[in-house]
Amino acid sequence: MxxxxxxxxxxxxxxxxxxxxxxxxxxxxxxxxxxxxxxRMFSYVAGIPLSDYIRRRRMTIAAFExxxxxxxxxxxxxxxxxxxxxxxxxxxQAVHGxxxxxxxxxxxxxxxxxxxxxxxxxxxxxxMRYRIETKDPIRIVGVKVALQEEQEQNFKIVPEFWDATLKxxxxxxxxxxxNQTPHGxxxxxxYQNPEKIDYYIAAATDKTVPEKLAEYEIPAATWxxxxxxxxxxxxxxxxxxRFLTEWLPFSGYEYAELPDIEVYPAGNPKIKIGHSEVWIAxxxxxxxxxxxxGESNAGY
Numbered sequence: 001m002x003x004x005x006x007x008x009x010x011x012x013x014x015x016x017x018x019x020x021x022x023x024x025x026x027x028x029x030x031x032x033x034x035x036x037x038x039x040r041m042f043s044y045v046a047g048i049p050l051s052d053y054i055r056r057r058r059m060t061i062a063a064f065e066x067x068x069x070x071x072x073x074x075x076x077x078x079x080x081x082x083x084x085x086x087x088x089x090x091x092x093q094a095v096h097g098x099x100x101x102x103x104x105x106x107x108x109x110x111x112x113x114x115x116x117x118x119x120x121x122x123x124x125x126x127x128m129r130y131r132i133e134t135k136d137p138i139r140i141v142g143v144k145v146a147l148q149e150e151q152e153q154n155f156k157i158v159p160e161f162w163d164a165t166l167k168x169x170x171x172x173x174x175x176x177x178x179n180q181t182p183h184g185x186x187x188x189x190x191y192q193n194p195e196k197i198d199y200y201i202a203a204a205t206d207k208t209v210p211e212k213l214a215e216y217e218i219p220a221a222t223w224x225x226x227x228x229x230x231x232x233x234x235x236x237x238x239x240x241x242r243f244l245t246e247w248l249p250f251s252g253y254e255y256a257e258l259p260d261i262e263v264y265p266a267g268n269p270k271i272k273i274g275h276s277e278v279w280i281a282x283x284x285x286x287x288x289x290x291x292x293x294g295e296s297n298a299g300y
Contacts, residue, residue: 002285004118004249006031007045010038015115018058019079024050024150036191037257039151044240046116049152056113059095063110066103073100118245128242129227132282135181138218138261140188141209142174142202149194158199159233162187165201173210175266180204182225182279187262190216203266218259221281224251228276236262239278248282256281 010031014022027050028038042050058080065076077088077100092100096110103110145161147154165171174185181204188200200216209215226243228235240260248255258281265274 003032003254004245007041008118011116011118014054015057018054018061019081021081022054033255033257034191035194036149036197037255039149040189041244041255043151043155044237045118045244047241049150049155051150051152053113053116055091056095056111057115059092060111060113062092062100063096063103063112066100067110069104076100128247130247131225132222133225134222135220137220138180138182138204139206139215140186140200140202140218141177141205141207141213141215142186142200143170144190144198144200144202144214144216147189147197147199149197154199158187161199162201170213171201173213174201174203177203177205177207177210178266180206182261182263182277184263184266184277187264188216188218188259190218190259191257216259218261221256221258222253222283223261223279224253224282226278226280228278229274231273232262232264232276233272235276236278240280243278243280251282252285253282254285256283 010027013027013030024035024039028035031038031041033041039050042053046053048056062076062080065071065079066073071079074085074088077083077085077092080088082088082091089099092098092103095113096103098108098110102108143165145157147157171185178184183204186200186202186204188202190198190200192198198216200214202216224243224247226239228239244255260281261277261279263277263279265276
């Protein structure tokens with residue numbers, strides 16, 4: 001459960017700096033992961049991008065202060081990082097649906113977004129189908145698109161990339177390449193550094209790379225592999241959230257921060273509902289490594 005404590009400490013940092021500069025890098029350091037993976041994990045657990053959360057929290061508190069009526073509207077805007085009336089008005093309306101000046105009128109309906117907190121979810125015993133496998137490096141070949149370190153943009157980039165790829169002839173070529181595990185059409189997020197983040201639609205293969213396609217080798221790793229059924233996008237998001245909040249805290253593993261692999265059927269890649277898998281690289285948690293060969297102190 002250590003990672004969840006680290007994530008909570010990162011939220012403490014954010015909440016303590018809502019009226020100042022919030023460094024994603026510092027928040028990620030507190031959470032003991034890269035900036036990219038911190039934002040990625042946050043969005044899956046919270047259900048919204050980190051930037052949206054910060055905006056909602058700032059505008060929630062700004063609304064309370066506006067209703068108190070003790071400060072000028074623009075002074076409150078500047079307090080929460082908006083240097084012009086237009087930018088503050090835009091941000092406030094995006095959260096509340098009304099202008100800051102209207103928020104002071106009695107009877108105005110506003111939206112309040114409380115501070116988020118992270119905890120282990122008790123779900124009543126709903127099963128999670130999974131297996132753990134150790135694999136040699138996995139070579140993928142396909143097409144790729146550049147991602148942003150801030151996740152908000154990626155929620156637009158990836159679906160648009162899938163739509164464009166599925167409408168092109170390249171998807172059939174990728175299907176024909178599949179001859180290695182994991183079998184199927186793969187969606188792979190590859191983070192190398194803040195300037196080099198790519199998302200691949202690809203196949204695991206040992207075949208020669210066709211012209212205009214790209215390849216990448218995923219390092220050898222231990223994988224926890226979850227199965228899902230239903231609409232692919234919803235199923236994958238649910239798996240990641242349950243992995244982080246239900247499986248990981250008690251598993252004795254840590255998130256390895258390697259490429260995540262989404263596996264979809266290769267038969268008809270245009271179908272968006274069915275059976276899928278999510279491969280997530282993990283490593284033994286530090287406290288479990290220290291007790292290997294002796295009695296575990298896991299507490300269960």
